[in-house]
Amino acid sequence: MPAVSAPHHPSTTRSKRVRNIRSIRRGDHVEVRSGEQVYYRGEVRETAPGLGTIWIRGDEEGIRTAISVEDFTIWKLPA
Numbered sequence: 001m002p003a004v005s006a007p008h009h010p011s012t013t014r015s016k017r018v019r020n021i022r023s024i025r026r027g028d029h030v031e032v033r034s035g036e037q038v039y040y041r042g043e044v045r046e047t048a049p050g051l052g053t054i055w056i057r058g059d060e061e062g063i064r065t066a067i068s069v070e071d072f073t074i075w076k077l078p079a
Contacts, residue, residue, distance in 0.1 A: 015075040022049045029077040030056060032067050039072065040065055 015031055018024055024044055032040035042056040045064060052069045
């Protein structure tokens with residue numbers, strides 16, 4: 001599990017769970033969750049569907065992070 005300073009609660013906006021990361025595009029905004037906790041929120045920078053991985057740039061800290069869909073659920077935020 002990644003080290004995070006303070007997990008967030010899920011967004012109250014109408015986010016939609018992503019079941020296939022091929023539907024995610026660079027520039028999409030997503031939340032990365034484990035259970036009901038949001039661990040990351042940011043903009044998609046790269047995707048590697050064959051590896052089950054996306055890279056996001058975090059909204060709060062601006063750090064680029066690799067996310068595995070095996071470890072987390074991905075939720076696409078409305079534009």
